[in-house]
Amino acid sequence: MTPWNHKNRSKSGQPLVEPLMPLALIWLLITLALAVAPHAGELPVWLTLLFYAVAGWRGVIAVRNQALPPRWLLLPLALLVGAGVLIEYRTLLGRDAGVALLTAMTACKLLETRGLRDGVVLVFLGYLLVMSNLLYSQEILMVAWLFAVVVVMLAAQTMIYRQHAGLTGFAPLRLAGKMLVQAIPVMLILFVLFPRIPGPLWGLPKDAYQGRTGLSEEMSPGSVSELSKSDEVAFRVRFMNSPPPLRQLYWRGPVLWNFDGRKWTRHEELQANTPVAFTPEGAVVEYAVIMEPSNRRWLLALDLPASLPPRTGMTPSFQLLRDQPVNEVYRYEVHSYPAYRTGELTTLERSRALRLPGRGNPRAQELAAEWRARDPRPEALVNAALTLFREQAFYYTLTPPLLGVNSVDDFLFRTRQGFCEHYASAFVFLMRSAGVPARIVTGYQGGERNAMGDYLIVRQADAHAWAEVWLPERGWVRVDPTSAVAPNRIHEGLYAAVADPGSLPFLMRRGGSSEWLRQLALSWDLLNNSWNEWVLAYGPDRQKELLSGLGFGPVDWGEMTIAMIVALSGFGLIFTALRWRRRFARDPVARSWQRFCARLARRGLARGPHEGPLAFTERVAMQRPELAVPAQEIGKLYGALRYGPVAPAAAVRRLQQLTRRFRA
């Protein structure tokens, strides 16, 4: 029965709204407060305070049965609050302003909530508030919280729809929990089979993806060391076969060609939708990457990737680019060959790989010319540079001194303290000056094995920059000048290498008295990784993968919809069948009686659900006197067997016999 069915009318003929009972309203206020709680960090303070003040006040009004503010006040109030949001965000659109407006208007709605109908509207506003939290975080804790909020919300909804059922205490909560548990199979079916569309269907607001740290498409002194302050997870990797050693784990990101004397930038665009060819030498490494949202198109892969994830292409410098930025947790599988040999350089590439800014850094150029005069072979030039880094007093540090206009000269001859971007940049500059084609590769190096979950965690602090030189015969060869200065960085990770490990973020440190806390963090990371892999990263690609893995072959969204409908109906049927079976018990007495009733029902004499055996058979006898004798005997016998103290086998057989013979 819907709550609107029995609307009373006042004497003047005006419909009287059915009032919302205080208890139902209190439930509703509690859930709304819980739903808004995670937003408290993002909302302006005045709005959070306003919301909780209004909710609290509304609760007091309800309990004390006081009057609500007059109706004429509500419109100016709503306009005022809307204006407040507009001033705060300079817009009413987008994620942040939208959520603020939703919160503000929910608070206003509370002030005019009188009847049942308002309560129902508030419940739906509440669900919207719950969903809006997912625009900010989809982490496991948030989802657990929202799940709890939904249970309470459902309890509030139950209270509203069944105001007069006299539900008290935790009864509505129990009821809501029961309903949710019953809905779990449907939820799973929808989760697995609801056709997932690549990319957002209705375009999330632009500001929904702000505030992500991570690699960028340019590199200047200090840009990578800045990342070392963040122990946020960049991505996690699960290897299919035995993982290569840490020193081989170069996760390739943007490749930078252009240098303006200070800053390296990328200029390439996607060219191929097939992997760029190279000659692999040695074993293949297969792995799956579960990437955190980066808001960038590139995907990371080990040097050098030989396959493409779906909807991904490759640039000529072996960089993976997806058709859309990674705005969600994204899982993809790639395989790479750590040992390889690439092809010839084109003229254009050669000229770009040798290009230097017009002026600046004269001393570095002089040094390169000097080396070249001594031994012009590229390998000798590479060694000369590495020897310089290794043998002179160069330091690997997170906090290098600032560099002047001639950043390479300044670094090579004055400060001699730098992070990987300084070494890579100076190295590539020297190589280009000496006539060896070279480029910068940014990305991540190494990572941390989580032994508990057997996967690798790569954090932002693992960001790295290295160089590639092009050698005749071998093609592009990776050279990591950082390894010449601080070999530990490559072999053991950042913590072992930097001179000032104390400035590293907590999760990047190793050993020490708080190691147990770090281990705890790793267990938590394991949980998060499973959540990412199985829930958040379940996108269109994984869905297709799973369904074809189940033997469905390639499926399109139409077939998926059909599968979903079939699964849902199947569940419905099973559920009904279970209930049916409870009704059609296996007890022979009950079965006989059911057969008897079913036969009469087919002749238009259906037993009412509350009609007892004697009452029913008496009615049958009245309406069909020719059936009176057998029907009444069956009714009497069934009643005695069902409700009597004993059910003698002979009597049961007699009942079975009678019902079998019974013809309506």
Added chain:
Amino acid sequence: MASPLEDRLDWVVRQVGSIILGKERAIRLALSCLLARGHLLIEDLPGMGKTTLAHTLARCLGLHYQRIQFTSDLLPADILGAAVYERQRETFIFHPGPIFAQLILADEINRATPKTQSALLEAMEEDQVTIEGETRPLPEPFFVIATQNPAYQIGTFPLPESQLDRFLMRIELGYPDVKAERFLLEGEDRREALGRLPVSMTPAQLHEAQALVAGIHVAPPLLDYLQALLTFSRESGRFRGGLSPRAGLALLRAARAWALLHRRGHVLPEDVQAVLPAVVGHRLHPGDDHLEQSTADLVSQLLNAIPLPV
């Protein structure tokens, strides 16, 4: 399964039915109430045969019968009795009141003051009375039929709900149908006929029948059904306050008696359904949303709402 006792009960029903014409259902309910050791409240207009029914039952069952007309100046001592000083013996002698009878007709119970009402109701509850410090047991069996006039409530003291609860059943007699009325008009004086009625049962036999009621079998599915009824009355929101556990026990007891009266050794759902309106009608009140519906309507909704277990 028929035994002489059940034949005898049938005989009682027929005998009473020869006086109270066309009211077999009400007679059977009244007799079930008696067999279930409960008290009966008859709510009806004057002249519908309430007194005759009580009188006939007493006569047929051979019970010692007393009628108490309740008025606003009736005192507890008028019912219970009092100790009176006797000069010859120079001592106080207890003169028992009309309550020391086996079947009492408390006519128009709602016209007496609450004090007097509660004197009777306490006696009904405890099967004994305490007068001037001395506890005296009431005769066995002890059966009260109280009547109430629903139409004229001026100058009355309606029984509170807690007192109503002490009556196992509340029934209405209603007008007789055309045939029965014609027979009544044509026939002889009821009073004379009553005087000629033979006693059909001894108190000992009645006692035996009451003992049989307790032994009527109740199967688990029937209890399921009964509990579903109780739960629905509590949770559907149609009633202001659902049925109490005492009401549940009363329902079961009445259904057992009804089953015995219909020559069954076990209770069928039909038995529960038959006694339900009489047992719960005075214990339930419409919820706030259902004020426009009568309790009788709601009780029939209650019956229709609960499917039988199979």
